[in-house]
Amino acid sequence: MLPEWLLPALVITALGLFAIGALRRILLWRAGRPEPVSLIAGLMAMPRRYLVDLHHVVARDKVMSNTHVATAGGFVLSMLLIIPVHVFGLDSRWLTIPLLAATVIMFTGAVFVYRRRRNPPARLSKGPWMRLPKSLLTFSVSFFLLTLLASDLLPENFGHWVLTGVLLIGVTLGLAELLFGMGWGGPMKHAFAGALHLAFHRRPERFGGGRSTGLKPVDLDGMLGVAKPSDFKWNQLLGFDACVQCGRCEAVCPAFAAGQPLNPKKLIQDMVVGLAGGSDAHYAGSPYPGRDVGQAQGNPHQPIVDGLVSAETLWSCTTCRACVEECPMMIEHVDAIVDMRRHLTLERGETPNKGAEVLDNLIATDNPGGYEPNSRMNWAADLALPLMADKQEAEVLFWVSDGCFDMRSQRILRAFVKILKAANVDFAVLGNEECDSGDVARRLGDDATFQTLARHNIATLSKYRFTRIVTTDPHAFHVLKNEYGDFGGHYDVMHHSTFINELVEQGRINLDRFKGGTVTYHDPCYLGRYNGEYESPRALLAALGIQVSEMERSGYRSRCCGGGGGAPITDIPGEHRIADMRVDDARKVEAETIAVACQQCTAMLEGVVEPRPEIRDLAELVADGLVVDATPASTATAGPSLAEEVH
Amino acid sequence: MWPDSDLKVASLVSNGQHPKSGRSRRASQDARAVELALKMTGRAARVIHVGTGHRDSGLGQYLGMGLPEITLLNADENADAVPVLVDHLKGTDLDIVLTGIHAEQGEASGMVPYLLAEHLGWPLVSHIADIQKVEGGKAEVLQALPRGQRRLLRVPLPFIATVDNAAAEARQYAFGAARRGKLVDEVIDAPVDQARLEWESHPAKPRPKRLHVAKAKSAADRFKAATAKPQGQGGSVLRDGTDLEKATAIMDLLISEGVVR
Structure with a gap:
């Protein structure tokens, strides 16, 4: 047999290396600017935030959610049991059998991870992430068998030292990925950074069903925006490090889909490069459309723009918040982008295209058009x-x-x-x-x-x-x-949609049935994702007798019209126009009318070349359907046609 | 070539006024003068203002273009800017002084650069679009003429130039730079503008505009009337002749107008 001390030594070494790596990582985050957080309360709230809030987002993909529960749950449980069993040598069936069960659960999860990785969707990062399912399998299998061999569940001398040796190699590999890698920037970093990110999130109001979408104010006497990675608040840096590179943000980003040079996942990874120092040569996901990977270089004290990311990347964002809504790690992409834009505008005076003119008009005339x-x-x-x-x-x-x-x-x-x-x-x-x-x-x-x-x-x-x-x-x-x-x-x-709906519910206005054809509803980002109002507009449409034929992306997943965040002003070129893609969504459900609830969306969608569905604001639809009381009662006497159409 | 560290360029700036809201701002032509100075000498560009300027006025917006400082010659509203500037400029070793064509508020006579040139004995170039290079004590200045024409002038240093709207647009001003820039006060002796004290001023009344009535019968005539050149000028109509002759005539015109060189 191999020496008894080998396995405990391995586990302890791995734990030690993890601790050193973790400390180093924490120091990297602390290079950011201070932001007070409640240490104890945050850590106490973390398990609930993880199990409830985070899984609420992950569970939008049921298979992946279950996979993650099994893998992560199995891993955490096995790690907790490995320490007493293999480090302290406690030989009790009360520990061994649960450990065996935990590794089996983890193994099951890892199989699903492996299956997904065999033909991964484009949004997933490759590179070291392709290795991860194998490491998970190795870890679970090795620890299962080793535990089994070391326990008294099998007859004496069942194992062979060769087998034990092979298993120890497996254990080493598994520990290297799962503990060493966690502290030293491997794929498993997400578990460690993610847990702390949940604990010290900059918008704790988001947990427990809350909403926090307003931008944080800037102290105009202090630092204006973010020039270099160390200008971010420390918990923003921590947030970047929590990214699992699942690419859900990339899949929903309208600018990415339009071929503009923005990919939220790559942006966050570039911020990680910035906080840790180095280049993006090891990044193995989709690039910014039209830009090569490997050019970005940075460190915490080097300017971000034109080193790590180009200014066009930052100005491509429509601030639609689809990425934030979709991120299972609850990373705040939009905050980071606006922070960096602040530096460009307030310090460098480099707002592109019509940006400077619009700001000038706002300063001089209080309206963006200079009227x-x-x-x-x-x-x-x-x-x-x-x-x-x-x-x-x-x-x-x-x-x-x-x-x-x-x-x-x-x-x-x-x-x-x-x-x-x-x-x-x-x-x-x-x-x-x-x-x-x-x-x-x-x-x-x-x-x-x-x-x-x-x-x-x-x-x-x-x-x-x-x-x-x-x-x-x-x-x-x-x-x-x-x-x-x-x-x-x-x-x-x-918002007027909520208000009009209230008027209808209170019976203060009466509506006729809508007589047009198929209607779909486009959720404005700033009404839906920013403020959670999905119901009133639909209730209002229902009151008009409209059965909304929903587009594939509606509600919290609604695709932006391209009009937010000053994007039409900065106008960064792409391959398509975001508004065209949105109208295509409506064409797919054969809508003849797109009901909107925002004048910006109206302008953007109506800018799409005809033939296209008609664009009508809710207020216009309601105003057309208003039944004004038949004024001189004599004209409308008894009979079913009480409400004649009034124009 | 630019920025040229040996060159000493100053821009004279005034407080502007937005045409729609009447709010204080950087004056559009003066800002172009600052832009040109920044292009030629970088952050060494000097900027001078006569008045009771403070940071919240248009001066802050000039600072926001990235100027480290503005020399503020303190003078109250009744002061005459010309003698103040003459005194100040005599004591400097400037090569080029840039100004706008006229101010956006106040007297806005457009006389300041001419009076300065007279008192200093420097040449004045009006309506410039750009300064292309400075070599051997002479500057190559691009002067803007009507209808987009340009004329290249060679002017000996030092000189005064007024910057036309055809010059490069002023860069965006940044809040941070405006906050950092300094107003360097200089206490000077500012004589009161006696002549102006006697003037009475009223808000301008919008004058009725004479409508240009096109006495045209057809749409084509109206179109012609709307798009015709403002003043009748020489030229020739080529109806006959070969394509080559016509092309040559066009080419000659382009060369004489300086469009093609």
Whole structure:
């Protein structure tokens, strides 16, 4: 037989190496800027975050979810039992049999991992990840057999020393991958970094069914944005390290699909290269479309742009948050991208294409188009809208948004006013006092201009009394609801889809049945993923008698129209247009009308060449279907056709 | 070639005003002058402002273009900028002084560069689009003429030039750079502009514009009227002749206009 001490020594060495590697890794993360976290509470919350929140995301792929439960659960359990059994030599059936069971569970999981890796989808990274299922199998099989041999479950002298020797090699290989690799940047790093990432997540509100999507404010007297990896908060760096390279982000990214030079997975991996130092030569996944792998080099103190990533990569993002929604590790890609954009805009003054002009306009005229600030109400010259300045008080403050300058959006605004009037809502607008919400400025990285606009708007809003703000623009909705709070503006904000649906439910407006053909609904990112409103628009469509034929990607998986995050302004070229791909989605379900709930989506989708489905905002559909009470009762006497169509 | 570290270039900047909102900003032509100075001398470009400037005005936006500092010659609103600038410029060893064509607010007479040139005895080049090179004490200056024409001038240093809207657009200004840049105050003796004190000023009234009525019968005539050259100029109509002759005539014109060289 081989010497008794060999196996314990192996396990202890592996554990020791893991500990050294882990410490080294922690020091790498600590190169980031400080961010206070609650150490104990975070660690205490971690198991629940892992078992519930993370698995909630993983479970969208049932097979993979079960595979992971078996593999990871089996591994953690076997590791916990290997220490007493093989290191301390405790020889009890109460330990040995569970250890055998754990390795069998792990083996079963590993078989499924292996099967998936035989023909892996394009989104998965190859390279060392192809080795992982083999390592998992080796680890589980070797420990199963060794445990069996060492136990008293088999007759004495059953094993042969050759067999034991072979198994020890297997054990070594398995330990190398699973413990040494975990600390030293192998594929298993995700387990260690991921666990801590869950514990010290920068948005703990996301766990337990919560939502946290507003960007974090910038201290304008401090560092402006992220220039080099060490400018990230330390727990952002930790978050990057948690990436498992599953590529789910890549599969849903609209910019990647359009052939623009962005791949969220590669971006996160480049950040890992940056925090650890080195090059991306070992990256084995899909590249940024049109860019070669192997060019990126960096270290924690070297500028990111034009070393690790190109500026076009950062400006390709539409901030649609599909990657964040899909990431099983709950990594915050959009935060990182906006952080780096802030540096480009606020420090370097390098916002591409129309970016500089739009920001200039926002600074000079409070609207992105550079229109006369006193012409905000021209669209409603004939509507006699009540002004807040006159009324001082209203139930609903209608936030008009910059749609007032755009002729297509004006049709949506007018439709909404028609509904408000039909329902006798007590409302008022700010008129020329309103400024741009700051959404575009902020997402183009100009937090200074965003803060100026936000403070101005908050000061204006504080002059008046209202119960809620309603807007037809999901971007303004998001910013008012989730991002003004940091500057002292706390409001009850509602998107018009929610508000109109409420009016219908309360019976304040009556709707006729919609008479068009097939209708599909496009979820705006800033309404859906950012604010979780998927139901009201659909309920509203149902109230119009429409049975929505859902596109393949709808709800939380809705594909962006390409209009968010200033992407139409920075306009990074790709092979396709994102809006074209979205309209193709609608064509696949043979929709004749795409119902939308955002003026930006309207503009983007209507920019697609005809023939294509008609693009109608919910407000327009509802306004067309409004049944106005048959005014002189004499015309509509008894009979089934009580509500005649009124145009 | 650029930036040239031996060259000393200064831009004179004023506080601009946005045409729609009336807000303070960097003046568009002055910003182009700064852009040109930055191109020629990098961060060594000097920028001078006369007035009671502060960071929140357009001056901050000039600083945001990446200037380490702006020399601020402190003078109140009634002061005459010309003698202040003459005093200051006499004490420097500048090669080129760049200005806009006229300010966006205030008097906006466009006279400052001419008066400076007169007092300093320097040549003045108006409406420049670019300075291409400086060699042996002479600069090759590209002057912008109407309808996109350009004229190359050779001007001995030192000189003053006013920068046209045809010059390269000013770079984006960055919040961080504006925050870092310094306003270096210089206390100077600023004489009051006596002449202006006597003036009365009123807000400008929009003058009715004479509508250009095209007395045309057909759409083609109206099109012609809308697209015709603003002023009648010489030229010839070639109806006969071979293609080669016509092409040669066009080529000659392009060469004489400086489009083809």
